[in-house]
Amino acid sequence: MPLPPPREVAITVTGVNHHYGRGEARKQALFDNHLAIHRGEIVIMTGPSGSGKTTLLTLIGTLRGVQEGSIRIDQTELAGLAPPDQVRMRRNIGFIFQQHNLLDAISARQNVRLALELSAAPRREHNQRADAILGTLGLADRVHYKPRNLSGGQRQRVAIARALVNQPRIILADEPTAALDKDSGAIVVSLLRRLADEQGSSVMIVTHDNRILNVADRIVNMVDGRIVSDIRVKETMVICAILKRCEIFKEMSPSDLTDVAQKMREERFANGATIIRQGDIGDKFYVIAQGRVHIQVESATGTRAVASLAEGGFFGEVALLRDQPRNATAQADGEVLAYTLSKADFLAAVRAHRSFEAQLSAQLFHRGG
């Protein structure tokens, strides 16, 4: 089975601070924020109002200049970007505002066309494409209506059509479903999901709407200008599913498993790559998600293969538990996808979950050290 392709990072936020006001009134709104968002990922941002979610969103959307730190979208650094380049950058971003912000004097179709007219799409396709996306959002019979003749939910859907019609690489949304009923909200969310999955668009949603939390790949929580948690919902679920198949996690409760899974990072290894080397200082614990790993021990008498681990297998725990150098070398046999836990997280997990410790001891005993 081929590995799923590695996910590109679309947005990288590094050490971002932001201030409002000047002099005495100067007030810091963002404090040293770090965030990486991948292609095809839907990130929901939560947090109390005034926590800096919107500020971060406008910085990523190049609607504000970056003051301190760095934000990269694909290969472009936003800090210090000249205004004309900022304007160009915005064309790759679909904005969904809390207020629909449609132009009052023109029809739904024309509002959607405003975005198309900035794209490379051939002119003769403009109407057709605008009508197509309006149709998807259930507005096929409203294309010629002006905003004032549409209901709140319909207006919001037109605004969403305008944001999504160019299939932007990045979609930034502020409470996109607040004005929508349950069904419309579901249509919008599934459209976002489809764009993320099919076009690899990265979606950031600021919302308090619990109904749409299940669409999120990650949930980022901000408080007082800082990202206080970054829960990778979907990845955690995948990791949990893999961990459940492992002997050592079998006895763990789902919530304990989730705790561990959340701390794990994905790592990839090419065929033949050395994952750990005998004699090195141990720093991580590995669980194999896909592929095979050969374990071999080198001694005075030569190299001896001790095991071949398959999906669901784990290794690297001995050095961490005993605070010793690695006692064996692990090598990838074919491409390997692994989830790793740092030494600190690993030891913390062992301490926190008795069942985990018991399983590990049994395994250690079984392997004979």
Add this chain to the structure above:
Amino acid sequence: MRTPIAWFNSIDQPRRTATAVGGMCFALLLIFMQAGFLGAARVNVSIIYQALDFDLLIHSRAYLTLQRSDPFDRLRLAQAAAVPGVARVSRFLIDSFGWRNPRTGSTAGGMMLGVASTAPVFLDPAINAQLATVRPTLTALIDRKSRPSYGPWEVGGKAVANGQPITLTGSYELGLGLISEGSIIVSDDTYERLQGPWNSGYAQLGLIKLAPGADRERVAAELRARLPRDVVVVTKPEIIQREQHYFLSVKPVGIMFQVGMIVAFAAGAAILYQILSSEMSNRIAEFATLKALGYPITSIYGIGIQQGLIYALLAYLPALGLAAVLYRVGRDLSGFPLHLDAGRAAFVLALALAMCAFAAFLSLWKIRRADPASLF
């Protein structure tokens, strides 16, 4: 095709657009009328010179305008005739006179033009042809465009000028408009009878016709060198230009029309600014949205400027039509030479565009302030 946002914005608020267009239309119509009067007055002040056939003109050094021209010694005419290149020098007399309205007995003003009955000094051959009929003293030709205050008259009939009876032997069409209520043409003999015998030694103007092939500037220089300093020699375009300049820049009437135009322009620009600026304010969130979509600031300014242009053009066209109607009415009522030519239409259009530029310049800074970050 790009969606013409400015157009849709304009027709989306018909009442506001009507206010802007109505106000500007009125201002432009005012400008049309002022410019029309001014232009007509310009033509009008030089109308006598334009009717006369001459290349160079001799007038007294004390000359101010045609209506205020001092007489000079008619010996100068003989001196001028001796200069090479001069084909003919004609004595021209002009002064105001009183015309008695035969019906009411009241006196109306007028200009009396006196020429030798043998000198064809008019461009209109119909006038020259009738000059022979005024050779007998106390005969005159009368301007058919004289005002109704002249009362009834008829060719061949009697009339009273400066208290003396005259016979009308013919008529012509001139129309002095602003200058005077009417005019008559008489022979120099009659002129001296009606205006006073002392005129016999004098001329008001000397009309010089050049010999074929003679160089106007060269002859003028020669005349200036030969004639004493009590007279001045000018060309026909020079004197017409000077008369117009005097009227436009020195006489209060001309200045009044010009001030009127400036006020109308300012009013139009202010109305446009008001409407455009409140339009920009109302749509500030829309402009911010366009910025967020990735429209460059220049194309957003473009929307504001286009809207100004739409207002200006929507106002200009009816103003042009109304001006054409009012010019015709004015022409028919007053005999004033009000004409809507391409030059004036273009001039007012340029002013309309200038209003638009002015209003756009003042109201567009609001677009700059539209902040897309405020939309979230």
